[in-house]
Amino acid sequence: MATGVLGPERARIDKPTLRQDRWWIYPAVTFIVFTAFVVYSTWRAFSGANYYASPYLSPFYSPCLSTACVPGASDFGQPISFLPAWFSPALVILVFPLGFRLTCYYYRKAYYRAFWLSPAACAVPEPHKKYTGERRFPLILQNIHRWFFYAAFLIAIILSYDAVIAFRDENHEWGHMGLGTLILLVNVVLIWLYTLSCHSCRHITGGRLRNFSKHPLRYRFWTFVSKLNGHHARFAWASLISVALADFYIYLLATNTISDVRFF
Amino acid sequence: MGYDLSMRVWRGNEDGGALQDFTVSVEEGEVVLDALHRLQATQAGDLAIRWNCKAGKCGSCSAEINGRPRLMCMTRLSEYEPSETITVTPMRTFPIIKDLVTDVSYNYEKAKEIPAFAPTPPDPDGKHRMMQVDVERGQEFRKCIECFLCQDTCHVVRDHEDNKSAFAGPRFFLRYAELDMHPLDTHDRRQLAQAAAGLSMCNITKCCTEVCPEHIKITDNAIIPMKERVVDRKYDPLVWLGSKIFRRDQREEVES
Ligand code: SF4
Ligand code: SF4
Ligand code: FES
Ligand code: FES
Numbered sequence: 001m002a003t004g005v006l007g008p009e010r011a012r013i014d015k016p017t018l019r020q021d022r023w024w025i026y027p028a029v030t031f032i033v034f035t036a037f038v039v040y041s042t043w044r045a046f047s048g049a050n051y052y053a054s055p056y057l058s059p060f061y062s063p064c065l066s067t068a069c070v071p072g073a074s075d076f077g078q079p080i081s082f083l084p085a086w087f088s089p090a091l092v093i094l095v096f097p098l099g100f101r102l103t104c105y106y107y108r109k110a111y112y113r114a115f116w117l118s119p120a121a122c123a124v125p126e127p128h129k130k131y132t133g134e135r136r137f138p139l140i141l142q143n144i145h146r147w148f149f150y151a152a153f154l155i156a157i158i159l160s161y162d163a164v165i166a167f168r169d170e171n172h173e174w175g176h177m178g179l180g181t182l183i184l185l186v187n188v189v190l191i192w193l194y195t196l197s198c199h200s201c202r203h204i205t206g207g208r209l210r211n212f213s214k215h216p217l218r219y220r221f222w223t224f225v226s227k228l229n230g231h232h233a234r235f236a237w238a239s240l241i242s243v244a245l246a247d248f249y250i251y252l253l254a255t256n257t258i259s260d261v262r263f264f
Numbered sequence: 265m266g267y268d269l270s271m272r273v274w275r276g277n278e279d280g281g282a283l284q285d286f287t288v289s290v291e292e293g294e295v296v297l298d299a300l301h302r303l304q305a306t307q308a309g310d311l312a313i314r315w316n317c318k319a320g321k322c323g324s325c326s327a328e329i330n331g332r333p334r335l336m337c338m339t340r341l342s343e344y345e346p347s348e349t350i351t352v353t354p355m356r357t358f359p360i361i362k363d364l365v366t367d368v369s370y371n372y373e374k375a376k377e378i379p380a381f382a383p384t385p386p387d388p389d390g391k392h393r394m395m396q397v398d399v400e401r402g403q404e405f406r407k408c409i410e411c412f413l414c415q416d417t418c419h420v421v422r423d424h425e426d427n428k429s430a431f432a433g434p435r436f437f438l439r440y441a442e443l444d445m446h447p448l449d450t451h452d453r454r455q456l457a458q459a460a461a462g463l464s465m466c467n468i469t470k471c472c473t474e475v476c477p478e479h480i481k482i483t484d485n486a487i488i489p490m491k492e493r494v495v496d497r498k499y500d501p502l503v504w505l506g507s508k509i510f511r512r513d514q515r516e517e518v519e520s
Binding site: 219 | 283328356358396398422423425444466494496
């Protein structure tokens with residue numbers, strides 16, 4: 001028996017949607033860009049090579065913690081020594097930013113719409129017969145987003161460190177700046193904007209309170225994070241693209257395809 | 265300057281119906297509801313429409329215009345090309361009564377399920393006091409005009425009739441959020457919102473926010489904060505421990 005908008009109690013209209021605008025653009029673009037990113041990052045993460053071109057370390061591989069890391073890339077030591085040498089160091093660390101984005105409230109919206117078509121657009125019926133939302137396993141795991149936020153916060157600090165040490169030249173002398181420095185700098189700013197505009201961050205800083213008036217400082221933080229939060233989707237896109245571009249630039253340097261443009 | 269507008273309007277009742285074509289003369293500056301009123305006055309005297317204020321404030325004239333849930337009184341004809349056909353149907357999530365009128369009692373049933381505001385005892389002088397910042401937070405939610413367009417567009421019930429019993433819908437998540445953020449309320453509604461009201465069935469795809477004529481950020485300011493509050497209560501052992509040790513956040517949990 002037909003259900004949903006075609007169900008027996010509803011106004012009898014045989015078209016599932018009467019929308020005439022180009023509602024499919026948003027899911028289509030999302031689908032293409034996200035798929036491209038997944039393909040690119042999978043290739044780069046598994047390759048385990050060409051991620052370090054002194055002084056630049058690719059954000060996909062930072063911090064580089066396993067013994068497989070190339071010399072110079074591990075400013076935080078190599079505590080992970082039990083992994084085989086072929087195991088790409090990116091895989092050790094990438095679960096955190098990846099998990100952060102996968103459970104992000106904005107990305108959830110985007111991929112539920114673009115990949116699961118649930119719904120592809122508003123007032124456009126979804127193709128699924130049953131729907132239980134985020135009530136059951138595995139989607140109930142979305143509730144751990146907050147923990148990924150904590151991890152992502154630490155990683156943002158490390159990426160900031162990477163951007164700072166990119167002001168050294170290839171021999172680690174201070175007072176250098178190249179296009180790579182600029183790219184890492186822009187990337188880390190976008191990563192911070194994305195991380196701080198997170199809904200969990202907004203909740204933790206002050207959203208969970210019942211009385212703003214009793215916590216004036218947290219209220220100020222919350223107001224600030226709320227402002228950023230309004231642009232969360234934009235930051236999600238910008239930082240996704242910037243992180244891939246930063247990695248690709250370093251890939252080009254590491255493979256000697258191009259050489260870094262030096263400003264000073 | 266007037267022109268002739270082509271319209272397709274759904275006419276019928278629970279036994280069936282169809283989109284019917286009409287040509288209505290309209291004036292510049294008019295809204296869809298004006299065109300329908302002229303249609304009613306000149307060609308279709310028995311056309312059923314619900315409306316009241318013509319100012320986007322009573323929430324009566326909800327319908328779907330070219331497939332999008334909107335208020336008929338707030339949809340300007342100038343948004344469309346004069347040559348374009350405008351299609352108007354009733355809301356497609358609620359049972360049909362006649363023409364553009366649907367039975368929205370689902371929403372009133374859901375409203376009844378929310379435990380009422382339970383304030384703390386008043387101050388010694390008999391008054392309740394709240395600070396301005398705390399008052400402001402809930403103001404956004406109070407802008408709701410109960411047009412139920414958000415309920416209409418939410419795919420959880422629009423596409424799945426069987427979810428209606430377990431899902432209160434975005435308009436009522438606003439209410440849960442408003443009460444849960446209220447400094448004077450003594451109830452803990454987090455479990456209830458998740459279990460009985462179906463908060464976890466929402467997949468935050470934001471259609472409610474997209475259609476709200478009052479531009480309430482339903483998903484960002486009510487649903488996601490409520491989901492985070494549920495995480496505090498159920499999925500974050502640190503917060504849970506903190507609330508036990510420091511005896512913070514002690515409120516009475518309501519089950520139904
Ligand atoms: S965000 Fe949630 S409540 Fe709003 S329309 Fe989407 S599924 Fe429904
Ligand atoms: S929240 Fe917005 S869309 Fe929903 S009933 Fe209220 S005014 Fe209408
Ligand atoms: S990162 Fe998007 S909501 Fe947390
Ligand atoms: S008639 Fe009151 S909102 Fe449209």
